[in-house]
Amino acid sequence: MQAYTLITGASSGIGLEMAKQLAAKQHNLILVARNEDKLIQLQKDLKGQFSVEVLYLLHDLAEPHAAQKLYQEVKTKHYEITGLINNAGFGDYGRFVDLPLETAENMIAVNVTALVGLTRLFGADMAKKGKGRIMNVASLLSFLPFPYYAVYSATKSFVLAFTETIATELEPAGVTVTALCPGTVETPFHTPNMRQTNAMSANKPMSVGVVATAGVDLFLYGKGKKIVGFKNWLISNLPRVTPDSLMMNIKKNLASIKK
Numbered sequence: 073m074q075a076y077t078l079i080t081g082a083s084s085g086i087g088l089e090m091a092k093q094l095a096a097k098q099h100n101l102i103l104v105a106r107n108e109d110k111l112i113q114l115q116k117d118l119k120g121q122f123s124v125e126v127l128y129l130l131h132d133l134a135e136p137h138a139a140q141k142l143y144q145e146v147k148t149k150h151y152e153i154t155g156l157i158n159n160a161g162f163g164d165y166g167r168f169v170d171l172p173l174e175t176a177e178n179m180i181a182v183n184v185t186a187l188v189g190l191t192r193l194f195g196a197d198m199a200k201k202g203k204g205r206i207m208n209v210a211s212l213l214s215f216l217p218f219p220y221y222a223v224y225s226a227t228k229s230f231v232l233a234f235t236e237t238i239a240t241e242l243e244p245a246g247v248t249v250t251a252l253c254p255g256t257v258e259t260p261f262h263t264p265n266m267r268q269t270n271a272m273s274a275n276k277p278m279s280v281g282v283v284a285t286a287g288v289d290l291f292l293y294g295k296g297k298k299i300v301g302f303k304n305w306l307i308s309n310l311p312r313v314t315p316d317s318l319m320m321n322i323k324k325n326l327a328s329i330k331k
């Protein structure tokens with residue numbers, strides 16, 4: 073049976089870039105997302121360039137029982153998953169009470185519910201076999217909950233807390249669980265409003281290639297969490313030495329639209 077690394081959110085941004093880099097390292101891949109045209113193109117490119125097995129599965133991870141449906145399809149097709157990268161995710165920007173509740177619920181479904189479900193289902197199989205790698209994509213905001221990104225920040229804090237605890241639980245079973253924590257990255261993730269914030273005008277987003285390389289290295293290394301970039305590491309530690317009210321004012325200013 074062929075062994076595969078399954079990457080969610082592989083049709084764009086960090087997921088697409090990690091797929092390219094893993095294919096270059098001869099990993100067979102299962103790409104998951106909703107945009108079939110993009111997945112077909114990526115499958116064609118990777119198979120042509122790197123002579124690896126590349127499959128794709130179309131799933132909307134915001135749907136109820138999305139993780140179970142994806143797991144079931146993988147089992148029915150007898151694919152063996154030795155690596156799982158929970159990368160799919162999206163954010164929303166604005167005052168929480170002004171944003172659609174449905175978007176918040178879908179965000180929790182994709183960023184949290186599907187990630188927990190896939191980790192539970194594939195993680196159990198990996199633990200039984202005594203080997204496997206899981207990496208979850210968290211964020212710099214896992215350490216710094218930002219106003220106007222309330223639900224998004226909370227989902228990413230969840231991802232980091234969840235990842236760090238199960239990493240310890242699964243280590244004796246031979247399964248590695250790591251968390252990638254990027255700062256701002258140049259991808260289609262950012263809505264036009266997000267791009268007009270003080271934070272985005274003050275800081276140049278990191279290149280997706282650099283972040284994907286950090287992700288692939290962490291996934292293969294199999295230990296701990298990675299805050300990508302020294303400056304982001306420093307920022308992640310600011311709350312330890314800054315009073316809460318000051319910290320929240322700084323974050324509110326950074327997250328406001330540039331005047």
Ligand SMILES: NC(=O)c1ccc[n+]([C@@H]2O[C@H](COP(=O)([O-])OP(=O)(O)OC[C@H]3O[C@@H](n4cnc5c(N)ncnc54)[C@H](OP(=O)(O)O)[C@@H]3O)[C@@H](O)[C@H]2O)c1
Nearest residue numbers: 081083084085086105106107132133160161256257259261
């Ligand atoms: N960009 C940043 O500044 C940044 C910073 C920190 C963390 N992150 C995290 O990095 C991860 C990747 O984001 P990115 O920046 O690469 O964004 P992106 O370019 O917008 O890619 C997001 C990916 O998630 C998939 N996705 C979104 N909703 C989905 C759904 N309902 N079902 C299935 N797939 C879905 C998208 O595929 P389809 O649309 O084809 O379904 C796409 O492949 C996310 O978890 C994000 O929170 C990003």
